[in-house]
Amino acid sequence: MRRLIVILLALAAFGGAVVAWFHLGSGASQLDARTAMARSAAALKAHDATSARDFAAAAVREEPSLATAHLALARAMLALGDGVGAEAEIQRALDSGADPKLLPHLRAHALLLQGQAQKAVDEAGKASSPFRAYALRIRGRALAAGGNWQAADNAFDEAVKLAPGDPDIWSDRGRFRLATGDMLGANEAAQRVLQLDPNHLDGLVLRAELVRSQYGLVAALPWFEAALKRDSRSLVALVEYAATLGEAGRTVDALAATRRVLAVQPNSPQALYLQSVIAARAGNPALAQALLAKTGTAIDTLPGTLLLKGALDLQSGEYEQAITKLKALLDQQPLNMPAHKLLAAAMLRRGSAEAATSxxxxxxxxxxxxxxxxxxxxxxxxxxxxxxxxxxxxxxxxAPTAPGTRAFTVDDSLETLSAQADQRPGDPAAQVALLRGLYTAGDNAHALANAQRIAAANQSVPSAQLLLGDALMLAGRPNDALTTYRRAAGLRFDAPTMSRLVEALGAAGKNQEAVNVLGLFLSQNPMNLTALRLSARSQLRAGEYAAAMNTLEQVRSQIGDGDAVLNAELALAYAGAGATNEAQELGEAAYALAPANPLVVEAFGWVLYQAGDLAHAAELTRKALRLAPDAPDLRWQLAQIYADAGDKSQASALIQALLTDRRFTRRAEAAALLPRLR
Incomplete structure (x- = not known):
């Protein structure tokens, strides 16, 4: 009887719990349509488009024939970038009795998201007066997608005049400015967005992207995190956040961010692509291939995907597939030099030597x-x-890499290039092509005049300022180039801008400022190879051998052991730090890879000198001098070896010659050694 009573009481308690759970659950999940729509609108206003979609979907489930519920769901889907789903909901709203005059601007937006730019332009033209500003915003985006930059600019200008307080218009205008290279205009628009609405999700993401370009990867992360506080499931913010973490070397955090993307959108091609990049960098091509295969064809035409797939195909011996992908990439980006080299390698391995050379x-x-x-x-x-x-x-x-023009040669004649530039005065591609032709022909004065004109007409475009800076450097005017490079760096502080600025500072004798610029860039972009190698060379010159070892090992972890100059620099760093055996192994490895490179031969000779092998050190340094006979530092190195080997006459002759060479910078050390040789 006691058991029966216990069982009955337990069943009663369980039944009460089930009833209570049912009532609580239905109150939480089965909102009436009007309440769900109100919550959807509030979530959308708060820039939580994911929640807005969920509430609107609940309203549609509750009242499938309610046109306003379908429109609420369409707006949320547009905010999430789902053009197909939004267009379907717009049609359902129309079928449920929505006024057709309320729909063209929304349908234009949905068509644009599906890549149908011209249809979006046509549909936006049908928008009624209350929705004119929205329609102009979509028209501007669609025209920009079709390459009609001037008409797009006009559309955004008109939209701003109609609705100057609409942050969505300013956000899209900022993205347009960014696409045209106008960093100043993009920044002004982004700041305007956040003045109007500090929580604007797209404005925060835009600001994050601009900060990433202008200041660096690390500085951008708080802006992405601020965006994700508004909508933790925003795919755009999550993907950009994951990519930024990966580029900053925070691999574990980047993987965690990609998993957040996959939780929101299973099999997200962007997340799988980022995971594939991480796997490729970690030296796991099989995993990288497997992850890329899961993306299907969704991102096959994007430049990053084409480059990665081409590289993986080349590595696995699938040369024809690599060639197909890399050719498609060069159709989009004709000046993508890594793609040129990968494609040439694939063609060589396939046996197409002439095509590779061309x-x-x-x-x-x-x-x-x-x-x-x-x-x-x-x-x-x-x-x-x-x-x-x-x-x-x-x-x-x-031979050692020498500084020179950064312009590429072109096949067209100067007459053709000049005619094209005259016919298309507003086309940057035509103007840059003319500059390349002038550089190739050696007409630096004319090239400088053209670069000055382009830079003056495009004060807020970093690439235009870099063109002028390069022309000034070629003209032997590093101080003037510095002003231009600084202007470019204020707009976009990326690796090409940083390396030019450091080079110009060195040429102008501002070495400490060059070190500061490099340090600032590395603090924001800690995995950038260009910056790491420049930093290591600066550390070697300053005698900071332990720091140089650490920096160069970071480079080696990314590119492997096949770089002769890297091995030579590592040998110098290890030798300076007293690790003689490791230094000799690295010097020998560098010499085996490039026995005729004077930098490599010099480094190996110096390492052997540090190890006390004076005979072989002298032999190698003499060889380096034969390869680079006009290098005063090599003669100074040989003089020190001769002095320690007891060959005072040869050491003295070298030093006396060096003291008359204006390029020699270590005069005090040489002068101090000379008396000991008498």
């Missing part, structure tokens, strides 16, 4: 072309039977 011609025409591109082109010439041409390129690849 493809690399714009790269190898640079006076400062990298050794990898030169060796690829040399291999192509050699297979085509041009051994003399191949030998010339090999010689260049073994």
């Amino acid at each position: 493809l690399l011609r714009p790269v190898t025409a640079l006076s400062g072309a990298d050794s990898y591109a030169l060796l690829l082109a040399a291999r192509g010439l050699e297979r085509s039977g041009d051994r003399d041409g191949a030998a010339s390129l090999i010689d260049r690849s073994l």
Whole structure:
């Protein structure tokens, strides 16, 4: 009986709990349609579009024939970038009795999100007066998507005049300015958005992207985090946040962010792509391939996807597939130099030597072309039977990289390029092509005049300022170039701008400022290879060998052991820190990779000198001098080796010659050594 009573009481308690749970659950999840719509509108106003969609969907479920519920769901879907879903809801609203005059601006937005730019323009033109500003905003975006920049600019201007207090218009205008390279205009628009609405989600994401370009990766992270506080499930904010974390070297955090994306959108192609990049960087190409395969065809045409897939195909021996993808990338970005080199490598391995050589011609025409591109082109010439041409390129690849013009050569004549520039005065591509042609022809004065004109007409466009800075550097005017590079850095402080600014500061004798600029950039972009290598060289010059070792090891962790100059620099750093055995191994590895590169030979000779092997150190340093006979630092190195080896006459002769060389910067040390040689 006692057992029966206990069981009955338990069942009664359970039944009461079930009833209570049912009533509580229905009150929480089964809102009436009007309440759900009100909450959707409030969430949308608070920039939580994901919650707005959920509430609007609840209203539609509650009253499927309510037109306003379908419109609420359409607006939330538009905010989330779901053009297909939004258009379907707009049609359902129309079928449920919505006034057709209320819909064209929304339908135009949905069409734009589906990539139907011209249809969006046409539909936006049907919008009635109360929705004119919204429609103009969509028209501007659609025209920009079609490449009609001037008409897009006019549409945004008109929209701002009609609704100057609409933050959505300012946000889209800011993105338009960013797309045209007008960083100042983009920043002004982003600031205006946040003045009007400090919680504006798109405005916060735009500001984060601008801060990332202007100040660096680390500085942008708080802005992305602020956006995610408004809507923790915003795909746009999450994807950009994950990408920024990955570029900043915070791999664990980046993976966590991609998992947040996948929780919101299972099989998100953007999240899978980012995970694939992380896997590729970690040296796991099989995992990278598997992750990319899961993206299907959703992002196949994006430049980053094409480059990654092309590189992975090349690595796995799928040369035809690599060629197809890399050609598609170069159709979009003709000046993408990594793509040029990967495509040339794929063509060489397939046996198309002449095509590979032709493809690399714009790269190898640079006076400062990298050794990898030169060796690829040399291999192509050699297979085509041009051994003399191949030998010339090999010689260049073994020489130290010299500073030179950053302009690429072009196939068109100067007359053709000038005519195109005259016909299209507002087209930056035509103007830049003319500048390249002038640089190639050696007409630096004319190139400088054109660069000055372009920079004056585009004060807020960083690339225009860089063109002028490059022209001034070529003209031997580093102080004038500094002013221009600083202006560009104030607009967009990326790696190309930073490296130019550091170079100009060094040429102007402002070495400490160059160190400060480099340190600032690295604090924001800690994994950037260009900055790491520049920093390591600065540390080596300053005798900070432990710091240089750490910096160079970070570089090696990213690019591996196949870079001869990197191995030589590591050898110098280890030798300076007293790790003699490791230094000799690295110096030998560098020498095995590039035995005719004077920088490598010099470094190996110095490492052996530090280890006490004076005979071999002298032999290698003499070889380096034969390869680079006009290098005063090499003669100073050889003088020190001779002095320690007891060959006072040769050491004294070298030092006396060095003291008459204006380029030699270590005169005090040399003068102090000379008396001891008498």
